[in-house]
Amino acid sequence: MKRKMKTLTFTILSNDANKVVTRFQLPRKIVYIVSFIAIIPIILSFYFFNETNQKQQMNNHLAADLTIQTNKVDGLQTKVDSMEQKTAKVQAKMKELKLLESQMRESMTELPVSLGPSGGIDIQIPENEMKQSEFVKHYKKTIDEMEQTNKELKHTPTIWPSSSHSISSEFGPRSDPFNRSSSLHTGIDIRGSTGTPVYAGADGTVTLAKYYGGYGNTIKVRHSDKFVTLYSHLSEIKVKQGDNLKKGDNIGSIGSTGRSTGPHLHYEILENGKPVDPYPYMTIFNK
Structure with a gap:
């Protein structure tokens, strides 16, 4: 028995009564295919609209995020400028100390060997001795200011954390090297x-001195209540938790452990618990 093909009949009518009514048939499959092809542009338009919106x-x-980070960098630059001013003050104080020491030696040679009473009920303090006393006060004050500034600088990360100075990825928004999505590089x-x-x-x-998830071999160092630094993807860790460090101590070696595309050091500075751009600190004395 011959199988009957499923078709759809289309009728075209005319307003003119003398014209013949036109009828034609099309297989259902063709009608469905044509309908599907007609819907494809609509689906694609919706997809691209949704993709563009995302x-x-x-x-x-x-x-x-970029605006926030820019504001943070501006604030950081202000702090760096303040540190530069402090450094300039230290250098000025050093010159001042040399001058004070020279003046103190001169004033001391001018003092009499023996200071006796000059009569009456008062003993006058020689002018040179008063001058020397003021020098000593000024000298001590300057020393105290220098020690305080030097203490702050010792606990502020201001040096390059590696002998290599080649930066392969900067701080801020970037395309993730693994999935190519946008992310914040901290x-x-x-x-x-x-x-x-x-x-x-x-x-x-x-x-912290251990393997640390995607960071690989990692070291964290607390410098003060304000600053913490992080060094990751290391091939070697040379310190242990609890070790006390001095600025410039060798603590490890560059590697490619953890989530890494090749040998490099990922270096972070956290200020009050939040990551900031390390570059202004690393170049504060090297501009």
Whole structure:
């Protein structure tokens, strides 16, 4: 028995009564295919509209993040400028100390060997001795100010954490090297060969020295109530938790452990618990 093909009949009518009514038939499959092809542009339009909307939202989010990070960098630059001023003050104080020491020696040679009473009920203090006393006060005050500034600088990460100065990825928004999505890079990456020494950015105490998830072999150092530094993807860890460090101590070596595409040092500075751009601190004395 011959199988009957399923068709759809289309009738075209005319307003003219003398014209013949036109009828034609099409297989259902063809009608369905044509209908599907007609729907494809609508589906694609909806898809691209939705994709564009998501991209726009992501761009707006990144723009907001960038604005926040820019404000943080501006604030950080203000702090760095303040530190530079402190450094300039220290240098000025050093010159002042040399001058004070010279003046003190001169004033001391001018003092009489024996100071006796000059009569009456008062003993006058010689002018040179009063002058020397003022020098001593000024000298001590200057020393105290210098010691305080030097203490702050010792616990502020102001040096390059590696002998390599080649930066492969900066702080801020970037495309993730693994999934190509937009993300915030919370530190800087310093390119270097495996085994290149890594140095402590400032005086401090090691709070973490172990494999640390995607960071790989990682060291964290607390320098003060304000600053913490992080060094990751290391091939070697040379310190342990609780060790006290001096600025510039060799604490490990560059590697590619954890979530890494090649040998480099991921270096972070956290100020009051939040990541900031390390570069202004690393270059404060080297501009």
